[in-house]
Amino acid sequence: MSSTSLRTLDALVQAELVPGDPELVAVVQRFAVGVTEHVAEQLRQEGGAGPLARQYLPTVAELDIQPQERADPIGDAAHAPVPGIVHRYPDRVLLKAVHVCPVYCRFCFRREQVGPDGEMLDRAALDAAVAYIAENPGIREVILSGGDPLVMSPGRLAPLVQSIGALPHVDLLRIHTRVPVVDPAHITPELIAALKGGPTPWLVLHVNHASELVGAEQAIADLVDAGIPMLSQSVLLAGVNDEISALEELFRSLLKLRVKPYYLHQGDQAEGTGHFRVPIAKGQALMRALRGRVSGMALPTYMLDIPGGFGKVPVGPVYAKRDGEHWQVLDPQGKGHQVPG
Numbered sequence: 549m550s551s552t553s554l555r556t557l558d559a560l561v562q563a564e565l566v567p568g569d570p571e572l573v574a575v576v577q578r579f580a581v582g583v584t585e586h587v588a589e590q591l592r593q594e595g596g597a598g599p600l601a602r603q604y605l606p607t608v609a610e611l612d613i614q615p616q617e618r619a620d621p622i623g624d625a626a627h628a629p630v631p632g633i634v635h636r637y638p639d640r641v642l643l644k645a646v647h648v649c650p651v652y653c654r655f656c657f658r659r660e661q662v663g664p665d666g667e668m669l670d671r672a673a674l675d676a677a678v679a680y681i682a683e684n685p686g687i688r689e690v691i692l693s694g695g696d697p698l699v700m701s702p703g704r705l706a707p708l709v710q711s712i713g714a715l716p717h718v719d720l721l722r723i724h725t726r727v728p729v730v731d732p733a734h735i736t737p738e739l740i741a742a743l744k745g746g747p748t749p750w751l752v753l754h755v756n757h758a759s760e761l762v763g764a765e766q767a768i769a770d771l772v773d774a775g776i777p778m779l780s781q782s783v784l785l786a787g788v789n790d791e792i793s794a795l796e797e798l799f800r801s802l803l804k805l806r807v808k809p810y811y812l813h814q815g816d817q818a819e820g821t822g823h824f825r826v827p828i829a830k831g832q833a834l835m836r837a838l839r840g841r842v843s844g845m846a847l848p849t850y851m852l853d854i855p856g857g858f859g860k861v862p863v864g865p866v867y868a869k870r871d872g873e874h875w876q877v878l879d880p881q882g883k884g885h886q887v888p889g
C-alpha cells in the first residue's frame with residue numbers, strides 16, 4: 549500500500565488536522581482513523597471544515613450511538629457461507645479480500661469490520677473463498693469489496709484476478725474502491741494490467757463530493773482509457789452532499805470524467821453515524837429536484853439497503869401510481885397527468 553500515512557490520532561493532531569481533544573481518544577479506540585497524504589493535502593486546502601473534513605476527521609458525535617444502529621447494519625453476516633464471501637443475490641458475490649482501507653470514513657457502514665487490525669484473508673482463506681465461487685456456477689459476477697481491494701499491490705491482485713478468471717462461469721469482475729480519489733498515485737499501469745487479467749472488469753468509484761475528484765482526473769482517465777468502464781457510488785450524507793447544488797456538481801463532474809453515477813445510497817444505520825443521517829423524504833426531494841434539471845445520464849438510482857440483510861432496493865421518488873383505470877403520473881415540475889396503461 550502506498551502513501552497511507554496518517555493512521556493515528558496523534559498523527560492527525562500533529563498534522564494540525566484535528567484539535568488535541570482528549571475526548572477523541574475514545575472515538576479512535578472504537579473506530580479506525582486514517583487519511584492518505586493526498587487527502588491530508590486536500591484537507592489543508594479545505595481549511596479544517598468542509599465536506600472532506602466531515603467525511604474523514606473523527607468527532608465526538610461518533611460516540612452518540614442510537615438504539616436502532618447496528619454493528620452489521622446491512623446483515624452481511626447472515627449471508628457469509630465462507631469467510632470473505634457475502635452471497636446475497638443468486639448471480640453475484642462480494643469477495644472481501646482485505647479489511648483495510650487507505651482512509652477511514654466516519655460514516656462507514658462496515659466500520660466495525662474494517663480497520664488496521666484486520667489484515668488480508670490469509671492464503672488458505674482466500675483459496676477457500678475462490679473455491680466457493682468455483683463450486684457455485686450460478687455466480688456470474690465477483691465483486692471485490694472490503695475494505696478497499698485496491699490497497700493490494702499489483703503483485704497480490706494479479707494472481708487473485710487470474711484465479712477468478714479461470715472460472716468459466718464468471719463473466720464480470722467488479723471492483724468497489726475509493727483509491728482513485730484518495731490515493732491516485734496508486735493507479736499505475738501495473739495495477740491496471742492486474743485488473744484486466746481476469747473477467748471483464750468494471751470499476752465502481754466511491755465518491756461523495758465533487759471536491760474529491762480534484763487531483764484524481766488523470767487516474768480516472770487512465771482507467772477508462774485502458775477500457776475499464778466506471779460507475780460511481782455515493783452515500784447521501786448530511787453536511788457533505790445533502791443539497792441540490794452539491795449533488796448536481798458531483799454528478800456532472802463524474803460524467804465529464806466518463807464515470808456514470810450508479811447509486812446514491814441512503815446512509816446505513818451504522819453505529820455513531822446519526823449526525824450524517826438524511827431523512828428518506830429529503831433524499832427523494834433531492835432526486836426529484838435533479839430530474840429534468842440535469843442530464844438523465846447524471847442521475848444515479850437512490851437506494852436503500854434494508855437493515856437485516858434483506859437486500860437493496862430503490863426508494864424513489866415515485867412518479868406513477870394507479871388511479872382507477874389510469875395511472876396518475878407526475879412530470880418533472882410535479883404536475884399530475886392521467887395516462888392510460
Ligand SMILES: *Cc1c(COP(=O)(O)O)cnc(C)c1O
Nearest residue numbers: 634635636637640641642691860
Ligand atoms: C450491494 C451488494 C451487491 C451488489 O448489488 P448491485 O445492486 O448489483 O449493485 C451484491 N452483493 C451484496 C452482498 C451487496 O451488498
Ligand code: SF4
Nearest residue numbers: 649652653656695726
Ligand atoms: S470500507 Fe469504504 S466507506 Fe468504509 S472506511 Fe473503507 S473506504 Fe471508507
